[in-house]
Amino acid sequence: MTVIARLNTLADDFQARLRKLLAFDAAEDESIERASAEILRDVRTRGDAALLDYTRRFDKVEADSVAALEIPREQWQQALEALPAAQREALQAAAARVRSYHERQLGHTWTYTDDDGTLLGQKVTPLDRVGLYVPGGKAAYPSSVLMNAIPAKVAGVAEVVMVTPTPGGARNPMVLAAAAIAGVDRAWAVGGAQAIGALAYGTASITPVDKIVGPGNAYVASAKRRVFGTVGIDMIAGPSEILIICDGSTPADWIAMDLFSQAEHDELAQAILLCPDAAYLDQVQAAIERLLPTMPRAAIIGASLGGRGALIQVRSLEEACAIANQIAPEHLEISTEQPEKWAEQIRHAGAIFMGRYSSEALGDYCAGPNHVLPTSRTARFSSPLGVYDFQKRSSLIQVSPAGAGKLGRLAATLALGEGLPAHAASAQYRTDSAT
């Protein structure tokens, strides 16, 4: 069994093999779809009572009221204070860097006045309320709390509400500490499709939100898709991906470990290396074979690299950039001399890590930019999670009397051309009055 596939762009079947490697169909599971739809319907109808029932059934948590499931602020603060100093300080330092980066994304209202005295512009406002889903159990990631909550608070969202399942009543102290640092406003120990329903439709105890963000399992993802329209949602993420372009001069162990760091997420994660130097690809393959048995998560890494990974020999770094644009990866490392030169050729990537020192793991935690990034080639048309996802725009139009004359004639001509006479009349009333 090969530890990782080897491809070469010179091969006749290269494009076919690449397409096969990238193919990933997020098949919908009919039973999950039905279950999440049923839970949503029930929460919408029965509110708090349904939320309590499902929490009892799925999380084995008994509560008399949803109020009893609220996690009080003192508990977050205690969790923060009880953390080992190194972890607490690392979370705080990461939060400060993430906040500083995201503050630069803040959009602002603008207006201008044209020659006729007509004012035009765009008003930028934060969302009122945002719901943040945080998975419970083994995949409880405090970094995810920071990455989702901080942009919302930077945007000016008045209330960020966290929901997180606590199977058997176990509350994750790192997650609570991260919520305290990130500025989350309230938190409930509820999860699953039932928590998504409560956030979207509201219950007697939980006020509905305007947007729901954060990762979750297949039931949560299905429920989010279903409530979209009633509330906004973030992207539904596919498996995580890294694409590395290397000139062959970065220590092979570093690149092997960068591939591992993506592969250790789960068996479906994808890690691909592009390099023009066949000997270097051999070195990386040797490093993979040597280091893999030493890794605590070797089984997951092995399955990911064996099933979806590849070392690809390219003709040149130019060709590597062209393939990167075709793949539109979530994470792109450009591990070369003059990485900025090659970055200029990149049109589609969630995040671009430039230079040998920029390991993708830094971006996951503390470099500053968001770690919620477009997967599965969606970087062709979408962006990292950002402050802009928690602000929205309203067009501003204040037409002057002189402007009403000129614009009214234009609008009336076009409206009549489209067969909409009331539009024309509405414009013409002002035209007649203005001239």
Add this chain to the structure above:
Amino acid sequence: MTVIARLNTLADDFQARLRKLLAFDAAEDESIERASAEILRDVRTRGDAALLDYTRRFDKVEADSVAALEIPREQWQQALEALPAAQREALQAAAARVRSYHERQLGHTWTYTDDDGTLLGQKVTPLDRVGLYVPGGKAAYPSSVLMNAIPAKVAGVAEVVMVTPTPGGARNPMVLAAAAIAGVDRAWAVGGAQAIGALAYGTASITPVDKIVGPGNAYVASAKRRVFGTVGIDMIAGPSEILIICDGSTPADWIAMDLFSQAEHDELAQAILLCPDAAYLDQVQAAIERLLPTMPRAAIIGASLGGRGALIQVRSLEEACAIANQIAPEHLEISTEQPEKWAEQIRHAGAIFMGRYSSEALGDYCAGPNHVLPTSRTARFSSPLGVYDFQKRSSLIQVSPAGAGKLGRLAATLALGEGLPAHAASAQYRTDSAT
């Protein structure tokens, strides 16, 4: 039968009646869902052949090849030159204003360097290819071509491809002329779910796009929802809405006609007026009764106002603003003195028209801002179509050796806390090397 409902915020059942008035459930039609899924599957499998078959069946257009369905540029140019001068000039003037407004939305790449010499930033790039759906037949709106294509071209999209059905072979000259003015790159006479499939998956003749925008019938909307993820899509619009806040001093006929201009779109469109002055509401009601029989689209307007319209007496303009935030309307007219004062209180609206001269119809055609706006309360979390919908962002991270030391220690601490040792090792390799 009442021509339009009258409500009063003082009534005990006001909130219940308002909720009922606003309720709109876009029920999915199972047969449409099945048909669009089947058409998409067929186009994905059989490509051009399926596209030709469906075009023959639904549009009664015979063609030997998809190439024969391309509408050549000369035909657009001829359509433009053949338009009456007033229409041509109105389209050109509207396009210039729309372009000028949208140029102010252009996002730009930014970077900064922190104390350790680490560069962070955000690269902004246009989408490569965008597909624009334009309905055929009676609802063929050249203004829609301008509003969808111009922001894409301002964003720098290299190729904007238009598809439009031509039932019986009839090509709409206003739509073709608008395509020429807006800078559309290519156009095909295909429509329906089959055109959405061709744009999303590509065929031998049509290169796939990265995002599909533009309005369409229920089959088109269903197909767009299904291909989302493979490509980006714009919002799926609900019925159009206007909410007017008036202080009672705008001529009653003007306000009546503004309500009509929304109501004439279709029977489900919603037009609501809020005013503290009962006598003024009587005047507007009288104007509606007097003017309605004179309108060419009186049947549609009557059904819309009778079924979903309302004149609502409020306690004050403050209360009107609070209700506007609750409704989060697509279009909001503030027809008062000092409209900017009330606009400050508005948090949720697609477009805000300020002052008595700012009729909503001007925004539909030529004021400058986009007429594609969030409907059905989605202005709580979404924005008008804009240049930002045709650009995307990539995070930029170039860590200096000094930065790798500091950030690596942070990342390693947090990664180990999350049980991800390969992440920690990947960061630590650089830390060890840097220090």
